[in-house]
Amino acid sequence: MTTTTNTSQENSSSGNISLDAEALKKLNASFTSAGIKWIAMFRGIWAEVVEVENGQVTILATFPKREVDDPDPDLVLRILLCCKQFDFMDRVEKVFLVMYKDEGVAGGVLSADSSGKELELLQKASEKFGKNKVHIGERLYDKETLLAVQEEVSSSAT
Numbered sequence: 001m002t003t004t005t006n007t008s009q010e011n012s013s014s015g016n017i018s019l020d021a022e023a024l025k026k027l028n029a030s031f032t033s034a035g036i037k038w039i040a041m042f043r044g045i046w047a048e049v050v051e052v053e054n055g056q057v058t059i060l061a062t063f064p065k066r067e068v069d070d071p072d073p074d075l076v077l078r079i080l081l082c083c084k085q086f087d088f089m090d091r092v093e094k095v096f097l098v099m100y101k102d103e104g105v106a107g108g109v110l111s112a113d114s115s116g117k118e119l120e121l122l123q124k125a126s127e128k129f130g131k132n133k134v135h136i137g138e139r140l141y142d143k144e145t146l147l148a149v150q151e152e153v154s155s156s157a158t
Contacts (some may be wrong), residue, residue, distance in 0.1 A: 001119075002090065012073070012098050016054070016055060017052060017054075017088050017091040018052060018053045018054060019052040019053075019114070023052075024049060024051070024052060024119055026093050027049050027052070027083065027085045028048055028049055029085070029087065029094060030083040030084050030085035030086065030087075031047070031048070031049060031080060031083050031086075033082045033083075034079050034080075034082045034084070034150045034153065035079040035082075036048075036076075036079055037084065039075065039079070041131075042066035043064070043104070044063070044066070045061065045062065045063050045064065045075070045076070046061070046062045046071050047059050047060065047061035047079075047097075048060055049080070050121070053093075055091060055092055055093035055094070056092070056093060056095070056096055057080070057092055057094075057095045057096070057099070058096045059076060059077075059080065059096070059098070060072065060074045060096075060098050060100065060121070061093065061098070061118070062099075062100045062102050062133060063099060063100070063101055063119075064101075064102050064103065065101060065102065065103065071099055071136070072107075073097050073099060073139045074149065076097060077095060077097065077141060077146075077149055078149065078152075078153050079149050080095070081146075081149060081153050085125060089146070089150060092117055092143070092146065093128045093142075093143055094140055094141060094142050094146070095137065095141040095146060096140050096141075097119055097138060097139045097140075098135070098138045099135075099136050099137050099138060099139070100133040100134060100135055100136060101134045101136045102131070102132065102133060103133065103134055105131040108158070119126065135150055
């Protein structure tokens with residue numbers, strides 16, 4: 001799949017952002033520095049941006065067994081919004097967060113009913129994470145919700 005880096009201000013049409021592999025790598029490095037490494041170390045939660053295409057950011061997040069009853073996907077979103085490389089919020093239409101439970105040792109993703117785009121994402125996650133990741137749900141954040149969370153993050157930072 002070929003995507004283009006389209007992060008310059010002059011190409012600021014809404015919902016049009018797609019990142020190539022190099023830009024995605026930089027975004028994930030920033031995401032890690034913004035706080036993912038800390039929640040990984042202290043809470044066992046890991047997340048990674050796997051795709052930015054046509055205005056949608058897709059994140060795979062893995063929660064430890066102990067967090068599954070009450071995972072906090074908004075924490076992952078708040079960290080993304082604090083990334084220095086996430087400077088294209090005006091061109092994002094939605095964020096799709098796919099959540100997994102870590103059952104222990106590396107292995108594929110288990111899912112009951114999957115179809116379409118979700119099946120493709122589950123396939124990617126299986127290749128990356130292994131058999132001990134169990135799909136526990138997803139959350140789709142629309143533009144209005146993203147802006148509200150961004151405002152909350154900005155006001156708590158001051």
